[in-house]
Amino acid sequence: MRAIVIPEIGGPEVLSLRELPDPHPGPRQISIRVAYTSVNYIDIMARQRGYRVEQFPYVPGQEVAGYIHEVGEQVEGLRVGQRVAALLKNGGYAELALAEANLTIPLENEYGQLDLADAAAFPVAATTSYDLLVNVARLQEGDTVLIHAATGGVGGIAGQLARTLGASRVLGTVGSVQKITAARASGYDQLVLREGFVEAVRAITGGRGVDVVLDAAGEPTRTQSLSVLAPFGRIALFGNASGNPDLPIAPGALLGNNRGVLGYSFNGLLQTNPGHLVVTARKVIALLVTGKIHIDIARTLPLEQAAQAHQLIESNTSVGKLLLQVSH
Secondary structure (H helix, E strand, O other): OEEEEEOOOOOHHHOEEEEOOOOOOOOOEEEEEEEEEEEOHHHHHHHHHOOOOOOOOEOOOOEEEEEEEEEOOOOOOOOOOOEEEEEOOOOOOEOEEEEEHHHEEEOEEOOEEOOHHHHHHOHHHHHHHHHHHHHHOOOOOOOEEEEOOOOOOOHHHHHHHHHHOOOOEEEEEEOOHHHHHHHHOOOOOEEEEOOOHHHHHHHHOOOOOEEEEEEOOOOOHHHHHHOOEEEEEEEEEOOOOOOOOOOOOOHHHHHHHOOEEEEOOHHHHHHHOHHHHHHHHHHHHHHHHOOOOOOOEEEEEEHHHHHHHHHHHHOOOOOOEEEEEOOO
């Protein structure tokens, strides 16, 4: 099979298209003939600094959609030829990918059938967005929500979800003026530049602040976000895109201002509670199929142009999800 391999830590140019042996599923596994795989920031981190890479050469890719190619022993309810999406630890940038049966999601449900491209684009970002808003930040009807990186993978979905789930006002930050127009289609009431967002949010909310913040930006955005939380406000942390060192948070500052800081790790759940992710993903599929939310797919490139996809993400100019098309 053809696959994109990271042979060593480096820039996008190290990504290499190679012929690898076809994988065959073991017990409780399936193999998928991949139609599309999604490009995520964790793939960039794996290439740049070996994040979560056990050994090189390494095939990146955490989410795929396609057709079941082979079914291993002790697998029930899945069949060869079935259209599915799957959450992977890695291995998605390939013509064939191994998936755990309990992390494989059939695309047919009582509401209809999800398109394969959307199916490859939704699992990580949309499941993360739902978990952050519902299970971490405990969004309440009428809450005001602030989402950083409004045009990112999570930001493009979380804005829509917040509106669908009953938020009264959805605010977003972007890194440049050019991204504001693109973000407006994702459910945001108002968008502000990340630089200077504290003053802008205070002005928009009349000094009250916001009830929920979703932040994967890291410092200094993280500390600044704490300052715009309303009483009983919650900030949900799910990444550190800046790469800057974390700053300590004094418990007294949280106690005195009635604020909460919570954390979320998709990969942590992938390791410890994969069943939860599948349950959440099924809820998201229902929202997608019924049109309550949509996936903004910015661009689809052929598998052999994976390096270009990485460059687009690193340039911080891409808006929406990037996919690699592996087969038709």
